[in-house]
Amino acid sequence: MSIIPCTSWVKKGVASANPAKIQLTPKELNRIIKHKQPELILPVGNDSDKKHNKKKREVGSSEIDEYNFDKYDDESGNIHCNIGNIASFEEDGIDPFITEEDDDSEKDDDIIKSNDNLVLIGRVEGGGSILEVFVYNQDEDSFYCHHDILLPSFPLCIEWLDFDPSDSKPGNLCAIGDMTSIIQIWDLDLMDSLEPVYKLGRKSNKKRSQSYVGHRDAVLDLAWNKNYTHVLASASADHTVLLWDLEIGVPANKFTSFEEEIQSLKWHPNESHYLLTGCADTLVRLFDCRYETIVQSWDALGEVEKVLWNSFDSNYCLVSTSNGYIQYIDIREDKSIWDVQAHTKEVIGLSLSSSCPGLLVTSANDGVIKVWDIINNKEPRSIWEKKTNLGALLCLAPNPDNPFVFAVGGDNKSHNYKIFDLLQIPEVRERFRERKLQNNINDTRTQEEKEGMMDVTEDKNSTILHTTNTASKRTERYK
Numbered sequence: 001m002s003i004i005p006c007t008s009w010v011k012k013g014v015a016s017a018n019p020a021k022i023q024l025t026p027k028e029l030n031r032i033i034k035h036k037q038p039e040l041i042l043p044v045g046n047d048s049d050k051k052h053n054k055k056k057r058e059v060g061s062s063e064i065d066e067y068n069f070d071k072y073d074d075e076s077g078n079i080h081c082n083i084g085n086i087a088s089f090e091e092d093g094i095d096p097f098i099t100e101e102d103d104d105s106e107k108d109d110d111i112i113k114s115n116d117n118l119v120l121i122g123r124v125e126g127g128g129s130i131l132e133v134f135v136y137n138q139d140e141d142s143f144y145c146h147h148d149i150l151l152p153s154f155p156l157c158i159e160w161l162d163f164d165p166s167d168s169k170p171g172n173l174c175a176i177g178d179m180t181s182i183i184q185i186w187d188l189d190l191m192d193s194l195e196p197v198y199k200l201g202r203k204s205n206k207k208r209s210q211s212y213v214g215h216r217d218a219v220l221d222l223a224w225n226k227n228y229t230h231v232l233a234s235a236s237a238d239h240t241v242l243l244w245d246l247e248i249g250v251p252a253n254k255f256t257s258f259e260e261e262i263q264s265l266k267w268h269p270n271e272s273h274y275l276l277t278g279c280a281d282t283l284v285r286l287f288d289c290r291y292e293t294i295v296q297s298w299d300a301l302g303e304v305e306k307v308l309w310n311s312f313d314s315n316y317c318l319v320s321t322s323n324g325y326i327q328y329i330d331i332r333e334d335k336s337i338w339d340v341q342a343h344t345k346e347v348i349g350l351s352l353s354s355s356c357p358g359l360l361v362t363s364a365n366d367g368v369i370k371v372w373d374i375i376n377n378k379e380p381r382s383i384w385e386k387k388t389n390l391g392a393l394l395c396l397a398p399n400p401d402n403p404f405v406f407a408v409g410g411d412n413k414s415h416n417y418k419i420f421d422l423l424q425i426p427e428v429r430e431r432f433r434e435r436k437l438q439n440n441i442n443d444t445r446t447q448e449e450k451e452g453m454m455d456v457t458e459d460k461n462s463t464i465l466h467t468t469n470t471a472s473k474r475t476e477r478y479k
Contacts, residue, residue: 003124004395004409004416008158008174010118011400015172016189017112019147110191112146115139117399118188119407120174121417122155129154131176133188136419138402143419147191153178159222161185163229163246165198173197175232177219181212183234183244200232200244200251214242214251223265227272235262241277243289255287257294264306269314276317278304284319286331301325301339306350312357312438316377320347326362328374338379343368349396349408355437356403361422363393363408369420371428375435384427390416403437404428 112118112135119134129151136143157177164171172188183200186193201214217238225231232244241262243253260280268274274295275287280303286295302321310316319327319336324343327336342362349363358375370385390410399405404422422428 001124001126002413002416003391003411004121005124006122006155006158007395007397007407007409007417008120008160009397009400009407010120010160010172010188012117013114014162015112015116015118017114019110019112019189019191022190022192022194110146113137117401118146119143119419120158120160120188121409122151122158122176124154129178131155131158131174131186138405138421149186149193151176151178151184153180156218157221159224159232161224161229161232163224165230165247165249175200175222175224177222177234179218181215181217181219181236181238183214183219183222183232198249200234200249215240217261220261221264223267223275225267225272227270233265233267233275235265235277237261241265241275253289253292255292257285260303263304266307266309269309269311271314276307276309278307278319280304280322284317284329296331298329298334298336300327305346305348308350308352311352313377318350318360320350320362322346324364324366326350326380328377328380330377337377340380342370342372345392348394351396351398351406353403354398354400355439356432356435357438358435359403359422359432361396361398361406363396365392365394367392367410369393369396369408371422371425373431383431384425388418390418404432
């Protein structure tokens, strides 16, 4: 198995030019290895596995296990990444496998330039899970892995954020939701990290008399509130949505109005107390988090895979479903404006261009990527489509700095990630090259306005979002 279940971008100029390297003593490293080794072994046959296997879906694979991959983990020559197998120290504390210092070319590659994007890729190889941090520079036509992080579980979603509770300055962090109930926060400006900077959630432990905190099942999606930067929303297979107060690292609010697992959620781009959710119970819900109420809900044509605000006109949102449909909703109305069967399978990728109004990209388990024009809000116009060689397409993300660049990940064993420059496609170039680019809504507010928009009450049992603006079953497919 080799798949890319999630991916995300980091804007230019955010990352540190010279990321710090973690320097551990041999004793510290051995201590971490002993502590972490049980977590890095993929569990087999536990209750969670059985639960998520109930509705098992095939993802672009043959029903015949031609190469006996089911028995791959049992073979004696296991090549999965496991630091417990590769770390070795002599009594004098010297690693015998290290023979020379890094050369100058490797040091140059460590430097991140002001015109570099970081690309975050959640990768699963066999039983090992990795977060890969790539550098993308379009001007230099370069794309290479800068560093990677070994993850303890199968990653399902990645969300970038800059809120660091230990520092008054913005950071360069990412939150990862996975097959466990714990959310991990990693510092992207640290290389060779073996542990996240902090975690959200805790499993129960009878021996330590600890009750659980947070979710009870896999975390399927994450949404960071870009205006109220200490708030992170999480959606789970346990049928709940949590709002986390990152200042203290605990959930401050919990929404339980769901019949199935919540597969997608997005904060409104300017009225940031509104949270849009998409659930496998075929309902799209809009919450007002100030009053913990559902403002409106809409019927979807299938299990909801993704929800997305139109960041150029926030009266509208998009929905994709498990049976290939895309729906366009005016939140002031009770029904969708239009719907179209865009794909033959689950539409897992649903992204708008970062600054080109109307440019919509979709991707699905059928392996097809499509470009649409939805500029008139009345009906979609199909512009281009391609059957990729990436397998079933499991994730899609737009470049925040280039309106025509998108990254796509799939489950093809040998080739499962690609960055598309849509301006290289004649049909797309002809349709959109003359369109006036504009910033999306999130970029229009000053930092002072953002800082004054939200407060969390002293009562940590309820998060109240105060605004100063008066206008105010993913897991089954991977098993």
